[in-house]
Amino acid sequence: MICWLSFFAIRFYQRIAPSRLRDACRFDPSCSNYALLAIEKHGAVRGWKMALSRIHRCRFPNGGEDYP
Template sequence: MISASEQLIGVYRRYAPVRLREACVYEPSCSEYALRAVQKHGAVRGWFMALRRITRCRWPNGGIDEP
């Protein structure tokens, strides 16, 4: 069963502008990281981890970052 968090991430992936989605230089992308974090750690901790990652994002940098 797909949770509300997973559905919200799916909506972002479907409707966010391509330039915004492709701007993520991390591997996995920020939306993929959020999805994995929510699936692995649950909604509260997963969203906290995803938001923490987004706030530390420096657009020209990147690298591998697993939840």
């Protein structure tokens, strides 16, 4: 249930977020796609924790490829 709601919320964000915000990601895959992968692989609680940790790291000099 929580995973389904998480996927829905992230997909909704991907559709409505301004492109300026979505295209500014320093990482590959983007933070929202990383969150989807992390939630799918590790479950909702740990996946969200990993995704929020990554968003916190999203500043210079971090960047590049980073998969869950």
